[in-house]
Amino acid sequence: MTRTLGLFLAAAVVLLAALPATASAQSRTVVDVAGRTVTLPEQVDRIVLGEGRLVSAIAILDREAPLRRVVGMMGDFAVLDPDGYALWREAYPEIEGIEAVGQVSPDSFSVEKTIALDPDLVVFGLAGHGPGTDHTTVLAQLEAAGIPVIFTDFFLDPLTNTPPSMALLGEALGRHDEAAAFLKANEAARERILTALEGVTERPDVFLENRVGLGLDCCASVGHGVLATMIEAAGGRNMAQPLIPGRTGIVSIEYLLTNQPDVYIGTAIGSRAADGHAAGRIVLGPGVPADLARQSFADALDRTGVRDLDAVRTGRAHAVWHHFFHGPFNVVALHLLAKWIHPEVFADLDPTETLEAVMLRFQPVALHGTYWTDAP
Incomplete structure (x- = not known):
């Protein structure tokens, strides 16, 4: 990790956020963190999360109503971070009503439940407790049902992939300004460390x-x-x-x-x-x-x-x-x-x-x- 890499990523985030909002009157394309070009509907109102803890990322963008788009998610949030989940449940009781599409392992993810929820978008991580890029059958089934899937990453290479992941979500959800505000704070915090360590052997x-x-x-x-x-x-x-x-x-x-x-x-x-x-x-x-x-x-x-x-x-x-x-x-x-x-x-x-x-x-x-x- 170098300062040069940090500046490159910051530039990449700006470029991604500046992508045209639409590819046609009815759809637009984005490039996700796995390098896949994905066509999204013009409006994304219904989301399924391949990891429940991704609600924290969605909340950065939809702070006034952080769960309004989330219609389904994996069960890892309640199981693996029950203290955090309890605070969310206290503030937003509706979290209990979100459909569970799996438990805490990729193999528990239910394609059938997900399709039944009729989402506009499914968000997966490159690795973790939900399906990853190697779950090709899951991806093929969702794509066959006309449901777009994008990959983010806050786990495998968190410092490198957090900026493009948040920029991607901001683009997908039409929350460019909210994503940019977070990325500005994140980049300043990261740069402080990288700058101070220059020359430290x-x-x-x-x-x-x-x-x-x-x-x-x-x-x-x-x-x-x-x-x-x-x-x-x-x-x-x-x-x-x-x-x-x-x-x-x-x-x-x-x-x-x-x-x-x-x-x-x-x-x-x-x-x-x-x-x-x-x-x-x-x-x-x-x-x-x-x-x-x-x-x-x-x-x-x-x-x-x-x-x-x-x-x-x-x-x-x-x-x-x-x-x-x-x-x-x-x-x-x-x-x-x-x-x-x-x-x-x-x-x-x-x-x-x-x-x-x-x-x-x-x-x-x-x-x-x-x-x-x-x-x-």
């Missing part, structure tokens, strides 16, 4: 433990893509990269004790999702009080072996809300990682201000809670 070793406490094994991590790209962009070296050939895998605590990380970072999900799972779960997210977040992190760091990591003993252990990496607000996580990895370079950086400027400003729901915490 030190790359501290960072170990990221993924969704701490979801399983009994220590320590789940990410080798390539997704969160790994964030570590690199924030000026760190992802220790799991040479150890995990794919996206995710396990790094043993014995390895970490022998090859000590300079910085330990755990990702965390919310309090309701912690019920019935392994001990040592870090709890962060919407509705989570600060004292619960701190105590849960302290308990997670007290696990056998983890407590003996130098980063834990010297106060260079931190935790961040996992769902920053599944939506358009990933630049908040970039600011946190950069400050934790290079505290001297970013001594004057306040991630709380980033949260306000890039996330809370563009969401219609009051997402109060605790989104990160540090070692006690």
